[in-house]
Amino acid sequence: MDQPENLWKIYFCSMQTGYELLLPEGFLNYFEVVEVDTLEKVIILHLDEKVLSSEENKDNQFISKGFYPPTDIHDFPLRGKSLILRVRRRWQNKLSGNPYMRDWSVIAGGTHLTAEFAAFLKALS
Template sequence: MQDSFIDILKPLLPEIIIDYFQLTTYKKEGETLHLYIKEIYSIPKEYRGYKLTSNEFFEEITVQDFPIRGHHVYLHITRGRWVNSYTCKVVFKDWNLVADGTRVTQEFASFLKEINRFQTK
């Protein structure tokens, strides 16, 4: 069932969402569509040589996305994080690095940058 939703969402959502996140559930309430997406839990490339311990996920954040056929769309995003065993600092994917290697619109790259800024506070 997940695959059929992804096929439908591919032309509607930025490619980075399809490639690096998975749709966990969705909810339609009247004219509003809620998409719950969770980052695929893989160690960030820039930290593959480090000893990292899983630190589960950041708290879910909600972001309003572009409307789809007159429906308000909200992305409920959960991102992964790890703890560097040597520095005891939390690390997570740097979406600026990921965006450089993908076909993401500048607008969506800015959106992801804002998420990074929001979650590091």
């Protein structure tokens, strides 16, 4: 019989795989899903920025003093509902005081849409 910790690993692995299929490629490298709200017309995935790797913070130049206010990113609808990725970043550059932005191109410039969703909408117009 499976031990509770093994069942948790199986559950976590299947949830992680499900989120990988749902979210933009590479998104889970930087964020973890911490909550899901399913409302009448919208699904909100709450994602918190992960801890920086030792390579990313090798000079110890970034600090975390909690999370910045969340940003909503709209992605492809899911099961007839709007899908919102509500992300919270946490890292700040010690010297400049500016938020640390990892180099990822998930958001289309000048929008709150994922790049893939923005390209899809542009192709429709």
